[in-house]
Amino acid sequence: MTLLLRVGHALGPFHPAVGAFARHHVVRVGWENPNLTGEVERATWELALGHPTEDLDPALVDDLVRRRLVARVEETPEGRRAFARAHRVQPFGVGTVPTDDGGRVVGTWTRPAAALDPEAFDIWAWAHLFPDLAAAAAGLAGASAVAGDDPDAVLDRLVARLPELLAAEVLYLDVPRDGTPDDATSGPHPS
Amino acid sequence: MSSADDDRPDAAELVLPIGQCLGLGPHDPVVEVRLGAAVEELGPEEFALWSMAHSDPAGGQDPWGPAGLLAAAGRAEVEGAAGHVDALLERGLLARAVPGTPSARALADAVRLLPLTAGRGNTHVSPQVYGMGRSDLLLAVGSSTTYDLFQWAHMETSLWRACEASAAVAARVGVTDPGLVDPAELLTGILGGMHALLGTNAACLDTWGVLP
Numbered sequence: 218m219t220l221l222l223r224v225g226h227a228l229g230p231f232h233p234a235v236g237a238f239a240r241h242h243v244v245r246v247g248w249e250n251p252n253l254t255g256e257v258e259r260a261t262w263e264l265a266l267g268h269p270t271e272d273l274d275p276a277l278v279d280d281l282v283r284r285r286l287v288a289r290v291e292e293t294p295e296g297r298r299a300f301a302r303a304h305r306v307q308p309f310g311v312g313t314v315p316t317d318d319g320g321r322v323v324g325t326w327t328r329p330a331a332a333l334d335p336e337a338f339d340i341w342a343w344a345h346l347f348p349d350l351a352a353a354a355a356g357l358a359g360a361s362a363v364a365g366d367d368p369d370a371v372l373d374r375l376v377a378r379l380p381e382l383l384a385a386e387v388l389y390l391d392v393p394r395d396g397t398p399d400d401a402t403s404g405p406h407p408s
Numbered sequence: 409m410s411s412a413d414d415d416r417p418d419a420a421e422l423v424l425p426i427g428q429c430l431g432l433g434p435h436d437p438v439v440e441v442r443l444g445a446a447v448e449e450l451g452p453e454e455f456a457l458w459s460m461a462h463s464d465p466a467g468g469q470d471p472w473g474p475a476g477l478l479a480a481a482g483r484a485e486v487e488g489a490a491g492h493v494d495a496l497l498e499r500g501l502l503a504r505a506v507p508g509t510p511s512a513r514a515l516a517d518a519v520r521l522l523p524l525t526a527g528r529g530n531t532h533v534s535p536q537v538y539g540m541g542r543s544d545l546l547l548a549v550g551s552s553t554t555y556d557l558f559q560w561a562h563m564e565t566s567l568w569r570a571c572e573a574s575a576a577v578a579a580r581v582g583v584t585d586p587g588l589v590d591p592a593e594l595l596t597g598i599l600g601g602m603h604a605l606l607g608t609n610a611a612c613l614d615t616w617g618v619l620p
Contacts, residue, residue, distance in 0.1 A: 228559055229529020229539065236532050243529060245559055307562075309525050309542065311609050312431025312440070321431045325609045328545050342430055346445050386526065386542045394563055 220290040221278060222379055223265040224304065224390040225251070244286060247392040251284045262286055267380040285392060290376060297372050301350035306379075306388045308345050312338070319362075323387050331385035335362035337378055341387055349393045350375060421473040421506045422599060423493075425461040426519060428612045441501060444615035448501055456486050457493055461502055463607025472603045474504060500615070507596040516568035516595050519613040521561040521605075540610040548610040553588060554601055558611060565616060571595045 225246040230239035242253040244262070253259045261277050264270070265287045269278065281287040290300040310323045310330050321338045324330030333341055339361040347353035354372035357363045365371040382388050427448065430440040439455040441448045450458055460480050464472045474493065481489035496502040505515040525547055528539030538555035541547035550558065553574075561570035571591040578588040587593045605611040 226523070226526065226559070228527030228555075230531075232530050232532045232535045234532075234535055237535070238532070239529075243527065243559075248563065307523075308428075311429040311524065311612075313429075314432050315434045319434050323431070325545075325547070330542065342442065389526075 218268060218292045219296075220267055220288075220292060220376065220380070221265040221269050221273070222267075222288045222290060222390055223262050223383060224286055224288050224392070226307070226389055226391065245391075246285050247394065249285075251286050253286070266384050288390065292376075294369050294373075297376050298351060298369075300376070301354060301372050303349070303392060304390050305347065305349045305353070305393055306340070306344050307391050308341050308388050310387055312342070331382075331387050333382075333387065336364060336374065337382060339363055340375060340378055340382065344375065345388070348395065420471050420508075421504055422471055422602070423461050423474045423477050424503045424505065424515070424602060424613060425458050425606060426501055426503055426613045426615065427458075428522065428524070428614060429609075442614075443500060448499060450496075450501070453486050453488060454492050454496060454501075456484065457481055457489060458496060458501055460484070461496075462609075463603040471600070503613075505599065507599045508592070512595055512599060513568060513592070516571065517566050519567050519615060520565065521557060521567050521570065521598075521611055522614045523558050523562060523611045525610050527555065527559065540605070540608075547608040548604050550601060550604070553594070553597065554605075557598055558605070567598075567613070568595065571598070 225244035228243035228245060231241055231243050232239050242259045243250055244252055253262050258277065261273055262281060264273060265281070278287060282289050288300055288304060290296055311325065312321045312323050313326050313329065314322050316322060316332050316334070318334050320332065320334040322329045322332050323341060339357065340363060343357060343361065344350065344353040347356050350372065354375055355368040358368050358371045359366050363371050364374050383390065427441040427443040430442050430447065433440055433449070438449040438451055441450055441458065457477065461477055464476060465480055470476070477493065478489055493502060497504065503515050505512045525541050528541050528546060530536070530538050536552065537549050538552060539546050539549050540558060556574055557570060560574065561567060564570040564573055568591070571594045575589050575591045575594050583589055587597055606613065
């Protein structure tokens with residue numbers, strides 16, 4: 218089996234002028250804006266949150282994978298490791314009140330987004346400090362509420378929790394930030 | 409960054425919170441704030457001041473600085489506010505900066521701007537206005553310049569480097585407005601709108617804190 222996971226910081230539609238239709242939906246992935254054109258692309262990206270369903274056009278999914286907007290994760294230790302070396306997470310929201318199980322509600326103080334159990338909270342709070350998910354799994358192994366004593370076991374849990382955490386909009390996937398930006402595409406350019 | 413009781417009359421001085429709130433700890437009445445890779449614990453009064461530093465709780469439009477923060481703390485009857493502000497400055501959880509002066513550059517060298525929400529883009533009605541928030545909640549709006557920094561600044565190792573990069577890109581595409589092509593001017597502009605991003609939790613200021 219494989220998982221499909223959307224990648225990138227969603228930055229909404231770009232309307233070039235008053236009265237103009239949206240040219241595309243902006244998404245930042247690393248130093249690039251691969252963007253999503255049309256509602257079918259946007260919806261396919263939004264729905265890339267786990268095992269693929271029959272609703273998704275395989276050719277479009279392939280294209281999104283090629284453009285690094287969707288990660289295809291083979292559910293094997295090797296597949297998860299390859300995914301983890303090529304991706305990192307970034308958090309959304311702030312932590313607020315504790316949950317009964319020792320986790321934390323995140324979102325804003327007045328508008329919670331999700332109640333995270335201790336494992337999910339540690340992923341949300343700490344995984345983003347590592348340059349990629351492989352490093353995060355190694356760093357969190359034995360030092361967090363994420364189940365598992367070795368990096369592979371922790372990575373198994375990380376990958377298993379990602380669909381719900383992405384869907385709850387408490388984090389997003391990105392690619393590692395190392396490397397210098399390509400000169401032609403770097404920096405602010407929302408259009 | 410000087411102490412809170414340093415009597416500097418500059419009205420444009422800002423006070424800014426540093427760090428991402430992790431929330432109330434499970435046992436003690438302390439709030440955890442992540443500062444880089446470290447966790448700082450704030451007592452109730454400290455957290456009240458750190459929270460109020462995010463933006464004027466009364467919603468005023470004037471630059472939000474130490475004097476306003478202490479006045480707000482007085483109205484909220486926060487005990488020992490001046491001392492707590494000094495302690496938070498010392499711990500790096502608050503910063504003072506006057507836009508356009510070396511203190512602003514020092515701050516920008518020390519922090520990065522981390523977005524804490526998705527972008528909502530613009531609309532065909534107001535294409536110059538960009539929204540920030542999750543799909544069910546608009547948190548903040550800003551200009552295209554603010555939105556560019558919201559999108560890109562955290563990719564750089566500091567807010568200053570982000571201003572340099574943004575200015576370089578603007579210059580490369582032929583922009584001549586000093587407010588967009590001069591990093592220092594760009595920083596002055598972004599600092600003027602910073603509390604709108606911080607007070608809504610659309611973004612936070614963070615230290616680098618990336619683990620090896």
